[in-house]
Amino acid sequence: MDALILARWQFAITTVYHFFFVPLSIGLALIVAIMETIYVRTGNPLYKTMTKFWGKLLVINFAIGVATGIVQEFQFGMNWSDYSRFVGDIFGAPLAIEALMAFFLESTFLGLWLFGWEKLTKLQHLVSIWLLAIGSTISSFWILAANSFMHQPVGYVINNGRAEMESFSALLTNGHLWVQWPHTMFAAISTAAFFVLGISAYHLRRPLADEAKELFRRSFQIGTLIGIVSTLGVVLAGHAQSQYIIKVQPMKMAAAEALWESEDPAALSLFTVASEAEQRDLFAIKIPGMLSFLTFNRFEGEVRGIKDLQAESEATYGPGNYIPSVFLNYWSFRGMVGAGTLMLGLAAMALYMLARDKIQSPRMLALLVPALGLPYLANATGWIFTEMGRQPWIVYGVLRTEDAVSPTVSTGMVLITLIGFTLVYLVLMAATAYLMLKYATRVPGETATVHAG
Template sequence: MIENLDALALARWQFGLTTLYHFIFVPLTVGMALIVAILQTTWVKTGNAKYLRLTKLFGKIFLINFAMGVVTGIVQEFQFGMNWSNYSRFVGDIFGAPLAMEGLIAFFFEATFIGLWIFGWDKLPKKVHAATIWMVWLGTVMSAYFILAANAFMQNPVGYELNEEKGRAELTSIVDVLLNPVALTQFPHTIFAAIMFAGTVMVAVAAWHLKRNQFVDEMRTTLRFGAVANILAFMGVGLSGHSLGVVMSQTQPMKMAAAEAMYDTATGRDASFSLFSLGTPDGAHEIFSVRIPYLASVLATNSFDGTVEGIRDLQAEYTAMYCGSPDSLLTCPTDGQFAPIIWVTYWAFRWMIGLGAVAALVSLVGLWITRKNTKLPKWVWTVALWTAPLPMLASLVGWIFTEMGRQPWIVFGVMTTEQGVSPGVPAWAVLVSLAVFTLVYGALAVVEFKLIAKAAKEGPPELELDEHGEVDHTAAATVY
């Protein structure tokens, strides 16, 4: 049985699982840092202690999540050397540059100001202290951008040249790498999705307490604040997602074709968006679908009469381009197939949109029904509570679409995934590390959930006053 294990498949599963697990914490860190910064700034401007109490509550949730994100992120990066040494050797000169900038610039910037924020409550002026959490958010945003720039190189390689003598890709322009059109469009899409997740977490925390009639004033504010953030961020996700779709169609047309299960090239009315589709077991033919005319053309080209290339035409084009010469070792898959798994990309794309839309719809309905101080049935709060993970799940399936839709490439048009795996690592070793990571990450997930749930259920802390009637931050800081 051990002999039949596939090291490539196991390495892909391991990297996929650890990456998705790590990304559970990333959007909440980015979004919650912004939420906490807004809450604390509101307290500084208004002097209303309600906002300070909410700052303390969601600041604690932010710090718990941030710590877990750091731990899982470090493990993720080790895999480039463990399981993907060929990839690291071939493109490490380019891929490593934005990752190094993330660690040396963004992370240290972020960590410095987190320290100032945690320990500066009773030492810094209120406005200066509030500025530190804004700097923390700026650090999280910079960190996200550098990592997205590294990922964008895999989607749309730019700023490099191939050194045939050394057999590797070498960086020629860090500016081109950082200003990759894919990174520029992925970035706002990711940030808005993060704000959605933070907004729904706020809604869930508020719903739990309002269901029990606790902290009513603070929780009504929290509920409406989170719902508004969720709705506005969803609008941003939609607009930025459209821009990303246009860029994706230009740089990775096969991914767009797979997302639409579009086997034949279509133009204008025929370039329709599939709401629902059934295909043959081999994924080569469509049996039944429900489509909206013109919509795929608009999504891919910003035009009603645009052309969306089909899977069959692209397969023929890529075969001629990448498999027709003796120099195609790194660019021609063993099986000669350039299309990703159609059902994965097709349904991941729709689940991404659907889960986000449901979360935004629940927030919109919640704003309407809570506009008056009327008593609501408990099932309303239960629905709001279970909305919390929807944007996170949407982000996860969005990344599944992004990465699975790039296959069979690890770097589009430059290197296939099967060529990037470490040659000397046996399948059993990958299996053991996969099992260990799964068990450890499962345990960490339980710890993370319990800590955040405990902080959320405790609600906003009581504030102690000093002899002058001011908030005693020395006592309040012990919350952290």
């Protein structure tokens, strides 16, 4: 392996680690804010206990999210200096705004919320958690504004071999941003909803005192209502994003469907075993016309295939391989869609349980406990598909990944840091899993001293 491959592996591993925690922080901050709002409006102490229970898990997750995120920006300078040199004037602006505006907002009001239970008024304390939730949302916007430029570069000019920002408003109105951000936000909220559902289902299967049972029953209700809305949002926003991407990054969606030849109408692949070397299907189960329907909202219309897009790219950018890994994109896309579909079905089941007063059904509750892991599968595979489908470009159509790596960083240097970061992150993840398991499985009444505020 050379330094380029190792640098890509290092960034991929640390990013996936980090993205395990970010969606939960964003979504759970919103849910905890809703719970505390109910407490302030009703004065019911049960909701205060509920807020503290889920808030403790939010704090644990937020802390590890910050720890794993610090390394991300350092890698731009260490392993990807040519990328930073080329696009830093553009990419750095939204990241700087994110740090100055959103991260400080999050961290400041997280501290006020955590330590201010007896020092702030109810309203002041409530405002603190809402500002934390708003800060998390703003943070995601600025980070995705930077990321969307890599997928659809806009508002820039090339001067002296470097990209310079020409229009900040173009960066903020980037079409890719406005299909990616809603999809990511709904995914984050659904992650938190299933987190609440899974843990509530775990407790509701156990013998509990009446107060604890009521706490998790109401948590289950909140998780269900937010879960059904957010998973529907993920599906609708994801569909809009796919229709947009097939216009601006057609090769990505062709790889996601293992679509070798252009088709009109185009069939949707349910299961395909393909030979990338021969660029053909070995075995496939497809629904005729369905890919055209999903793309154009009608059962006709040409969807361009990999071979035609490769020829078009060579004519535009010169000789080279412009085909991303079909295997990785095909299966990561199906991992994301499959997990999301299961989540929608389980959210509907949870809503049925509430409507039919079957919230104590052991079998249904048993299904919801492991379902807690589905959003993590969807988030990880979705992020892999998003980034790998862009290859061989690090800035689509402008800068190739192979031209972005640091020229003076040796293979040995990257290998050492790759192993080091992977092991350190593994330890951090294990510690987080231990703390989450420890506090999530405790009944709030049994941990009154821990949660006392």
